[in-house]
Amino acid sequence: MKFILKRIGTLIITLVIISFLSFLAFSFIPGDAAVANLGMDADEAAVEALREELGLNRPVVVQYGDWLLSALQGDFGESTQYHLPVSELVAKRLPATVTLALYSMVLICVISFPLGMLGTNKPGGAVDTAMTVLSQIGMAVPQFFLGILLTFFFGIVLNWFTVGGYVSPQEDMAGFLSFLILPAVAVAVPKCATMTRYIRNAVVAQKKMDYVRTARGKGNSEKRILLNHVLINVMMPVVTMLAMMAADVLAGSIVVEQVFNIPGLGRLLITSISNRDYPVVQAIVVYIASTVVIMNTIADILYQKLDPRVR
């Protein structure tokens, strides 16, 4: 319990530091909100007046405190490109990204474990070698290229789905979910490959441990050794790794949204960057950073709970 409290304490400090750093970074960009609102060739005095009005002339720390206070109440300012509250924009784009990421995580969990254990009975054997090659290809393929290949094959050759035919969950839940399957595969495959490889190496390493020899000496079959002795030892690092992977999956989702034309957080981020819509960029950056840091904290706590040696 004390450990968890301590971990949550560090989490909050880290979040504050990250949000402050990102705030600081954006405050250095030439062309602030005032310029963005009035256009590049606006009158100098008008810009200055707007700055005054928006409070951009105050010290950064004060501005940050202001921003943090309103952010905590769910107010992230107003988008300069859509002239809508940022929180509203983000809330609208969130479901697609979160669903995509969750989909991918489920795929990773379901696929990696059986594949990772496949062939570990005989390291270097035919099955193991085939798995090695497959996971190497999986790790090497860029997610967006995989997305394009999937689009081409399933959308154009087989015509199983409409390319770019995203529907929002409000319109058609089933259509929304089925459309997201292929993007989820594109996000998940490289991560699955990494995970499979990781599990495979962990199993092979564990099987060389003395306790496996003891288990064999008791008369265990290889299958029992794998399931009753090795798996639980492999589980702990793997669970932490899975939690950390959530951040990777989020990053992958952002890229893959672009490929499949899904109006999620990623697309919003990219368009906001090109349109210099900094309140939106900042909110999304803080949102993503928080997710990453929170997932890491969860990973730490999980590990602490699972392993009797550090418990």
Add this chain to the structure above:
Amino acid sequence: MKKKLNHNLIIGYFLIALVMLMAVVGLFYTPYPVNEMNVLLKNQPPSFAHLFGTDQFGRDIFSRVMEGASTSFFIALCVVLVGAGIGTLTGAITAYFGGWLDAVLMRVNDVLAAFPSVLLAICFVAVIGPGTYNLIVALGIVFIPSFTRVVRSEVLVQKELDYVRNAKLMGAKNLRILVFHILPNIKPVLKTSLLVGFQNAVLSEAGMSYLGLGVTQPDPSLGRMLSEAQGFLWNAPWYALAPGLTILALTLGLGLVTSDKE
């Protein structure tokens, strides 16, 4: 003694060499000028004249892939050099000397290392803007923490070993111990993380350019070619295949060589 060929390594080296050859030759010679447009030769399928076909402006895709490969190679190399250079330096120094600097740097490092590289690079580019050199800076910074972490943990182990103590007894100065005694011992680990880093850098560069946050017009880049090609999947699927498979060949080659070193 029997000889057993190491297939993974052979294929890995072959793939890397292939893309490297394209990249290096692409610096000096391409079959066609990369930006030469020809309306008559729009979206041609692969032929002897145009090995990978032509794009929507009738430009030779093979030539563009060659030059794109050079760009990717150049960027990935710079990124890894920046990341590994600064990462090794900070990792070695903080680990060897310890103290509060070490503690502070490691906190920052841990937070940064937790972020996927593309995400962090997007954040940086959001601030400093896209472009080849900005991309190198952004990715370079993003790649520092992983090298710092690897080098630091290795130096922490090595500095407690008796051979370092022995060197101190001989009267060797800290810098000499770090450079001549410890560094040679972390070379194997560093080599592996350089390969892994290079693979990540290639993937990140392609991803960033695909998103339009990396290499800008008119320089050809494999990632950006893919994003252009996506609009022509119906009438010119080979357009997407050429740059995609080139990236895949390079990253797969690097992956195979790395896995052999594990």
Add this chain to the structure above:
Amino acid sequence: MPLLDIKNLKIAFQVKKDTDGLFQMLGEQEVVHGIDLSLEKGQIIGLVGESGSGKSVSSLSILKLLPEDAKITADTMCFDGIDLLSQTEEEWQTLRGDRISMVFQEPMTSLNPVLTIEKQVEEGLLLHEEETYKDNKELRRERVLEVLAEAGLSHPEELLLKYPHQLSGGMRQRVMIAIAMMNRPELLIADEPTTALDAATQEIILELLKYYCETYKTAILFISHDLSLVARLCDRVLVLKNGKVVERGTKEEIFYRPQQEYTRQLMAAAKGKQLAGESIINAGQVGAEESNDTPDTKPNNTAIPLLQLKNATIEYREKTFFGKEKVTTAVKNVSFELYKGEVLGLVGESGSGKSTISKALTGLLPLTKGELIRAEGTEAPRMVFQDPYGSLNPAKKIGWILEEPLKIQGGYTKEERKRLVRAALKEVELEEAHAKRYVRELSGGQRQRVAIAAALIQKPEIVILDEPVSALDVTVQGQILELLYRLKEEHGMSYLFVSHDMNVIRRVCDRVIVLYQGEIAETGTTADVFERPEHPYTKELLRNNMDVHEQKEKSI
């Protein structure tokens, strides 16, 4: 018919030569070259040998617990009439843990770190007596408690839900033995079961094994590098060297009439010098020197010491998370002198502060209180470490390692350095060609020779030897001690010899300091301390280390 009958056992491993290139070289290396072994019901046989003698590999082959790439062949390999060589995997599973069991050296790693003790102990029941125990948790628990109690664990019910890391080393090994004895096997193979334990616990484990043998007529194959342990437990003894049996016989035959030189060396190592008719070190050298020197080793009080430690206290400070400081005192108020030409022994168990003192003497660790005085013109001492593999840079060639101290010192031309390196190699009886090798390409003894050459190349006056032979096999130990003695005589150096091994200390030191919990318990000439120990701790050390002879007498 014997319970276990093995004739002409050969074991080969596949070796991979790492070429670091596009292909690998594959070959085979035989490590056991035709061993015969037979064991009757209720008999205890000892398998003795140094590391690399093939004793562990042979014992693992009986249960086929070797890695996949091991090739086992034999003319006969039978257990109770069952041909072990033709067993299928399923048949093995019914044999292992039921009729033949095994106990390993390292109980910590041999137990699953994340399963409770109960889970690990009861597994033997679930595997071999499934019908009786599968659905009856009470009966299972009852039986688990019974075997744990039998293995000498006094409150077994408290252990059930614990994990291995929460137990002491001795308790873990008892749990291992309980697991092995769960189904009352006919044969128990014990592979160095006491090596990782301290002397007192060793004794208890031996008694336990004896108990099982007498109660259940369990045959035991006991593997050890330590002849004295084997002597106390076994009826018959096999001595292994380089994968061959060099000598076999009853324990009386092996102890009183050893036929082979090698057996005698092992004996000498186990017994200490007072028993060995001939010392490992040539009697003409250290022996003679010692007998001459003993009367006047108490150094002349007028002589100026080379090195003097005055009232030294050393503390380790650790900062905890909240800035509180945790202070551990490793050395308390220690004073001594080291004189020219003498060998001063620093003896004590781990944690006694001897390593801390040796580090402080080299200047690697500051004194918290007290003074360290070096005679004028004397340089900081050089050091030879316990593990030559760790103390020599693994990424560099031997030539570079030996040249480095000269480069740091400066003032030599390249030719001079090369010449000195060649001379140093010759001095420690290595070839010039060794300069081009890496540390990993040398044997343990050769590595320690290189470490000695590196320490001596700058011609120091004082050398600190930190357990210089404890990582080596006994036969090599003798050679290294002999070399150290010769070099000391030739160069007139002084040694501070740090060791936990009373036998080695007795063989080489003029004076001894016994350390106990960071303080000097006793000090005096070697003869005084060994013959007339005063401090109870010294007596205990001597009992644990030396009285193999008496214990052997008792047990035979």
